[in-house]
Amino acid sequence: xxxxxxxxxxxxxxxxxxxxxxxxxxxxxxxxxxxxxxxxxxxxxxxxxxxxxxxxxxxxxxxxxxxxxxxxxxxxxxxxxxxxxxxxxxxxxxxxxxxxxxxxxxxxxxxxxxxxxxxxxxxxxxxxxxxxxxxxxxxxxxxxxxxxxxxxxxxxxxxxxxxxxxxxxxxxxxxxxxxxxxxxxxxxxxxxxxxxxxxxxxxxxxxxxxxxxxxxxxxxxxxxxxxxxxxxxxxxxxxxxxxxxxxxxxxxxxxxxxxxxxxxxxxxxxxxxxxxxxxxxxxxxxxxxxxxxxxxxxxxxxxxxxxxxxxxxxxxxxxxxxxxxxxxxxxxxxxxxxxxxxxxxxx
Amino acid sequence: xxxxxxxxxxxxxxxxxxxxxxxxxxxxxxxxxxxxxxxxxxxxxxxxxxxxxxxxxxxxxxxxxxxxxxxxxxxxxxxxxxxxxxxxxxxxxxxxxxxxxxxxxxxxxxxxxxxxxxxxxxxxxxxxxxxxxxxxxxxxxxxxxxxxxxxxxxxxxxxxxxxxxxxxxxxxxxxxxxxxxxxxxxxxxxxxxxxxxxxxxxxxxxxxxxxxxxxxxxxxxxxxxxxxxxxxxxxxxxxxxxxxxxxxxxxxxxxxxxxxxxxxxxxxxxxxxxxxxxxxxxxxxxxxxxxx
Amino acid sequence: xxxxxxxxxxxxxxxxxxxxxxxxxxxxxxxxxxxxxxxxxxxxxxxxxxxxxxxxxxxxxxxxxxxxxxxxxxxxxxxxxxxxxxxxxxxxxxxxxxxxxxxxxxxxxxxxxxxxxxxxxxxxxxxxxxxxxxxxxxxxxxxxxxxxxxxxxxxxxxxxxxxxxxxxxxxxxxxxxxxxxxxxxxxxxxxxxxxxxxxxxxxxxxxxxxxxxxxxxxxxxxxxxxxxxxxxxxxxxxxxxxxxxxxxxxxxxxxxxxxxxxxxxxxxxxxxxxxxxxxxxxxxxxxxxxxxxxxxx
Numbered sequence: 001x002x003x004x005x006x007x008x009x010x011x012x013x014x015x016x017x018x019x020x021x022x023x024x025x026x027x028x029x030x031x032x033x034x035x036x037x038x039x040x041x042x043x044x045x046x047x048x049x050x051x052x053x054x055x056x057x058x059x060x061x062x063x064x065x066x067x068x069x070x071x072x073x074x075x076x077x078x079x080x081x082x083x084x085x086x087x088x089x090x091x092x093x094x095x096x097x098x099x100x101x102x103x104x105x106x107x108x109x110x111x112x113x114x115x116x117x118x119x120x121x122x123x124x125x126x127x128x129x130x131x132x133x134x135x136x137x138x139x140x141x142x143x144x145x146x147x148x149x150x151x152x153x154x155x156x157x158x159x160x161x162x163x164x165x166x167x168x169x170x171x172x173x174x175x176x177x178x179x180x181x182x183x184x185x186x187x188x189x190x191x192x193x194x195x196x197x198x199x200x201x202x203x204x205x206x207x208x209x210x211x212x213x214x215x216x217x218x219x220x221x222x223x224x225x226x227x228x229x230x231x232x233x234x235x236x237x238x239x240x241x242x243x244x245x246x247x248x249x250x251x252x253x254x255x256x257x258x259x260x261x262x263x264x265x266x267x268x269x270x271x272x273x274x275x276x277x278x279x280x281x282x283x284x285x286x287x288x289x290x291x292x293x294x295x296x297x298x299x300x301x302x303x304x305x306x307x308x309x310x311x312x313x314x315x316x317x318x319x320x321x322x323x324x325x326x327x328x329x330x331x332x333x334x335x336x337x338x339x340x341x342x343x344x345x346x347x
Numbered sequence: 348x349x350x351x352x353x354x355x356x357x358x359x360x361x362x363x364x365x366x367x368x369x370x371x372x373x374x375x376x377x378x379x380x381x382x383x384x385x386x387x388x389x390x391x392x393x394x395x396x397x398x399x400x401x402x403x404x405x406x407x408x409x410x411x412x413x414x415x416x417x418x419x420x421x422x423x424x425x426x427x428x429x430x431x432x433x434x435x436x437x438x439x440x441x442x443x444x445x446x447x448x449x450x451x452x453x454x455x456x457x458x459x460x461x462x463x464x465x466x467x468x469x470x471x472x473x474x475x476x477x478x479x480x481x482x483x484x485x486x487x488x489x490x491x492x493x494x495x496x497x498x499x500x501x502x503x504x505x506x507x508x509x510x511x512x513x514x515x516x517x518x519x520x521x522x523x524x525x526x527x528x529x530x531x532x533x534x535x536x537x538x539x540x541x542x543x544x545x546x547x548x549x550x551x552x553x554x555x556x557x558x559x560x561x562x563x564x565x566x567x568x569x570x571x572x573x574x575x576x577x578x579x580x581x582x583x584x585x586x587x588x589x590x591x592x593x594x595x596x597x598x599x600x601x602x603x604x605x606x607x608x609x610x611x612x613x614x615x616x617x618x619x620x621x622x623x624x625x626x627x628x629x630x631x632x633x634x635x636x637x638x639x
Numbered sequence: 640x641x642x643x644x645x646x647x648x649x650x651x652x653x654x655x656x657x658x659x660x661x662x663x664x665x666x667x668x669x670x671x672x673x674x675x676x677x678x679x680x681x682x683x684x685x686x687x688x689x690x691x692x693x694x695x696x697x698x699x700x701x702x703x704x705x706x707x708x709x710x711x712x713x714x715x716x717x718x719x720x721x722x723x724x725x726x727x728x729x730x731x732x733x734x735x736x737x738x739x740x741x742x743x744x745x746x747x748x749x750x751x752x753x754x755x756x757x758x759x760x761x762x763x764x765x766x767x768x769x770x771x772x773x774x775x776x777x778x779x780x781x782x783x784x785x786x787x788x789x790x791x792x793x794x795x796x797x798x799x800x801x802x803x804x805x806x807x808x809x810x811x812x813x814x815x816x817x818x819x820x821x822x823x824x825x826x827x828x829x830x831x832x833x834x835x836x837x838x839x840x841x842x843x844x845x846x847x848x849x850x851x852x853x854x855x856x857x858x859x860x861x862x863x864x865x866x867x868x869x870x871x872x873x874x875x876x877x878x879x880x881x882x883x884x885x886x887x888x889x890x891x892x893x894x895x896x897x898x899x900x901x902x903x904x905x906x907x908x909x910x911x912x913x914x915x916x917x918x919x920x921x922x923x924x925x926x927x928x929x930x931x932x933x934x935x936x
Contacts, residue, residue, distance in 0.1 A: 014792075190787075195769075196777055198767045201759055202759075208718065212741075213747075
C-alpha cells in the first residue's frame, strides 16, 4: 500500500512516475527487458521482437485514433511506406540503421500529412474512408511501381548495420527493437503531458470548442497524422529489417484492422493499454498456433481452422471489448492496481 | 477506338453498377435510420451468397427456392446483428459503432471460411443462358438478368418507402428521431427493420454478384466499392446511391478493361478522394449544420 | 458556402453605435457589433443586430429563448460567419479572423452546454486554456525535458496561484471532469476561460441550471473577476435577478433583433422589453419579474 505521496514541487507532481514505488517497478521492468534475451529461447525472442514492433505501431495508431479521435484504416499502408523506405535505402546506400529508420519515419510522416490533408474538410468516418483510400493507393504503388518496390515480388534487403556491426539474428534485432520501443513510448507519454497532447485530446473530445479555445484544428490534426505515421514508418522499417523482405502482401488491409483491434482491446487513449493490447494481440495467433499443434495429433484437420479462427477471435475481441469493456485492458489494469493500492487493509 | 467494345464494356459496367446501386440502397437505409456506417455490408452479402451455395449446391434445392431462402437468411442475420451488436452501442461514439461493424466483418469472414473453406467456389447456374443483345451490343446473360432482378427489387423498395406504413415510419425516424418517437413510432423497431431491409437488399445483390463473378471469403471486398458508391452519392441519399452506383460500376469495369484489373480499385478510389476533398457530404447528401 | 460580407468600409468605427442607442457612457467600447445578420437556410437567427460592449464592466445580453443570443456569441467567436455586418474588437474588424486567432487576441468564452474535455483532468482542462499563450512544438513536447517542461511548469504555477486558488477548486484538480457535479463543471469551465488570459470574457448562461447557493457563488466569482482581473465581461443569462444585480450594461435581443440597450434600470422599464418578455404591457407583473429585490433577500 502507498499513502502520503505529497509533492514538494510541480515538477515532481507532473513526473511520469510520481512515487518511488512506481519508479522501482519501472526499473524492475527495464531490468527484465534487458535480461530477457539472455534467458529466453529462440521462440520467445522472436515473440519479443514481434511484440516490440507491434508496440511501436500500436502506440502510433493510438496517438491518432485513441487520443486525437481520427480513425485510421491506413496503418498497414503507412508501415509499408516505412518498410519499403528501409529496404530501398539498404539496397541502394550504405546508410546505417538509425538513419534508414529515421528516413523511413520522416517519409511516412510526410505521406501521413498528405493523407491527413482532407481532415480539414472531412471528419470522423469520412476521414476513415479517406485513410482507406490512401491504403488502396499505397498498396497499388507497392505492387505496380516495379522500379522502386520490385513489384509483387517485393524487395529482399541486407541486415541492419551500425559501426561495422550487423544485426541479423532475432537476438541481435532485439537490441534494436526493444530499446527503440521503450524510447518511443516514453516520448509519446511526454507529448501527453504538454500542450501538444492536450490539444490532441481536446480535438478528440470536442473539436469545435477546441477551435474556439484557440487550437488550430488543421495544424494539430496534421501533427497527429505526422507523429502517428512516423511511428508506423519506424515500425514498418523494423519489420523490414526483422523479416529482411518486404512485399505488397506484407502490409494487407487486415494488418490495419489488427492494429485497430490492438488499440481497442488495449484501450483507446491509453498508452499503457496500447502496449498491453499490442502484446495481447500478437500473442493470440501464437497461442492459437500452440493450440493447433496440440490438437493436430488427435485432429489432423486442425491447421485448416487456424486462419479462420484467428479472424473470428480478432473480430470477437473488437466487438466484445467495445460492448463490454470499452476502456480496454488499460482500464482492467487500473482496476487491478486500485485493488492492491490499499491492500491488505481494504479491498 | 472500338466503339462497339466500349459500348459492350460500358453496358456490362452499368449493369454491375445497378447492383452496386442496390447494395448502396441497403447501406443508405441503414445509415438514414440509425446513423450507423456499416462496414460489414460486403460480408453480409457474402454470407447470403454462401447460404445460397449451401441451399442450391449442397442441399440441391431449386435455385428459385434457394434464392429467397438465402435472402431471407441474410435479412435475419441483419436483424440479429442489430439486436446483439448495434443496439448495445446506442449512444456510443460513431467511431466505436463503425469499429463494431469492422469486427463483425472479420467474424463473418472467419465463419464462412470455417464452413466452406478458403477456396473460391462457383454458384450453381440459375440465370438463363441465352445471350442478350441490345441493338448490336452483346451483354453477358448473367449480368443482364442479374441487373433485371436487382432493378425489380429496387423498384419495389422505392414504392414501399414511398407509400407503405413501415416506409413512412422509417422516413420519419430518419428525418427526426425524437419527433418520430413522440408521434408513437416505435423507433427501436424501426432501427431493427432498417437493418433487416438493408441486409435484404445487400443479400439479394450478394447472390447476384456472386453468380456472375464467383464466391470466396474475400468476396466482402465488394463492400469497399459500395463504400465508394455511398460516399460519392451521399450517405443519406437513395437517389445518390443509385446514380453513384451506376457510375462507379461503369468506371470500375471500364478501368479494368482498358487499364487492367489492378486499376479497378485505384480508379474508383481516385473519384472518392476527389469527392472527399471537393464535396465531402457527397453529390446528393445533406450537409449538416454544426452546433457548439 | 457562406460569404462573409464586410460592411465596415461604409461605417464609421465606434461612434455611430453609441450615438444610435442614445446613451452616453464615457468608457471606450472594446467590442462593437454592427448590423450583424445571420441565417441558416431560411431561418434567420440574427437580423441587423448592433450593440456595443463598453470596456471593463459587465455587459449582459438578455432575451427570450431562441432570440439569437448564443448565435451572437458564436459570431464573436468566429464559429459562425454572419452574412452581413461586422464585429469590431479593440477598434479593428474581426472579419476573416479564424476562431483560434480570435482566442489568441483575448476573446475567451464558456459554453451554454458545458464543453469541457471529458477525457482530461480538471487541471489539464484549465491548462488547455493557456494553449494560445504557449509555444512548445512537437519536438519539444516529445523531448519534454528542457523548454517544454519549463513552459509547462510556468503555466502550472500561474494556473495554481491565480485561478485554482481563486475559484476554490484545489480539491478537484486531479479529478476527471466527467465525474464532477454540474455546478463545479461550470466553475472549471470558467477557470479554463480565465487561463486564456482574456480581455473579453464571454459567459454563456453561467448560472443556468444551478441552485441558489451555486448561483450566489458564481455571481461572487464574476464580480471578483471584474474587480481583480483586467477583463471585460460579456454575459448571456436568463436569471433576471442576477442580471439586474451585477450588470453594468444590458442589451436585449428578441427574434434576432436588439430591442433595447442601456443601463439595467433603463432596460427594466422599457416597454418593448416588457412586451417581449411577457407579451403584455402589464407593468406590475413584469416589475415583479425583472426587479432583483423581489427575488433576492
